[in-house]
Amino acid sequence: MDEMELKTVHLEIPENGNIIVGQSHFIKTVEDIYEAIVNTVPQMKFGIAFNEASGACLTRVDGNDAALKENATRNAQSIAAGHTFVVSMRDGYPINVLSRIREIPEICTIFCATANPLEVIIAETEQGRGILGVIDGSSPKGVESDTDAEWRHSLLRKIGYKR
Numbered sequence: 001m002d003e004m005e006l007k008t009v010h011l012e013i014p015e016n017g018n019i020i021v022g023q024s025h026f027i028k029t030v031e032d033i034y035e036a037i038v039n040t041v042p043q044m045k046f047g048i049a050f051n052e053a054s055g056a057c058l059t060r061v062d063g064n065d066a067a068l069k070e071n072a073t074r075n076a077q078s079i080a081a082g083h084t085f086v087v088s089m090r091d092g093y094p095i096n097v098l099s100r101i102r103e104i105p106e107i108c109t110i111f112c113a114t115a116n117p118l119e120v121i122i123a124e125t126e127q128g129r130g131i132l133g134v135i136d137g138s139s140p141k142g143v144e145s146d147t148d149a150e151w152r153h154s155l156l157r158k159i160g161y162k163r
Contacts, residue, residue: 007122008135011075011086013115014068018094019075020087020113021120021134026106027052029085030062036100037087038064044092047072053082053128065090079120081129083108095161112136 013019030050037046047069050060059076063069071088079086087101094113101107112118116137123130144152156162 002125005124006132007124008119009078009122011078011118011120012071013118014071014088014090017068017071017088017090018113018115019072019089019118020085020094020098020101020110021075021079021118021131022085022101022110023083023108023131024050024085024104024106025083025108027060029104029106030060032104032106033085033087033101034062036104037089037092037097040100041092041096044089044096046087046089046092048085048087049073049076050085051076051080051082057082063088079122079129079131081122081131084131 011019011021030048033048037044045065045068047063047065048061049072052058052060059073061069061073063072068088068090072086075086075088076084098110098113102110111131112134114136119135121132121134123132153162
């Protein structure tokens with residue numbers, strides 16, 4: 001019987017930034033995500049890292065910001081699961097690019113898009129590693145009150161997502 005070990009990996013969120021973690025199935029992922037981002041939010045700063053699952057099994061890297069490319073690479077390598085990608089970003093939000101990334105033909109799954117503290121739950125076998133899921137932020141501490149709902153409504157209008 002093969003053995004499996006469960007692990008959690010803490011990811012590093014870029015300061016004043018967000019990350020997206022997902023799974024794809026083809027080496028052109030790095031270039032396709034790059035094009036999706038710059039064609040949607042040209043001013044966004046980002047780095048992309050993609051772990052190959054066969055052949056040379058390299059972490060492929062692209063982006064337009066050196067620090068964010070390094071952040072995405074560190075996170076992808078700490079996850080160390082094949083066909084996993086990490087996008088580290090600033091000057092834009094995941095909500096601005098997620099639909100375009102989902103349209104990329106080789107994208108299989110988006111596990112999360114967040115600025116919260118993040119843990120990735122990993123299963124490791126003799127063959128390699130895979131992502132089982134993520135722990136994104138903290139557990140709920142209650143149910144919103146009328147005051148909390150007013151704050152939420154105000155925030156969404158303040159940052160321009162609702163009128």
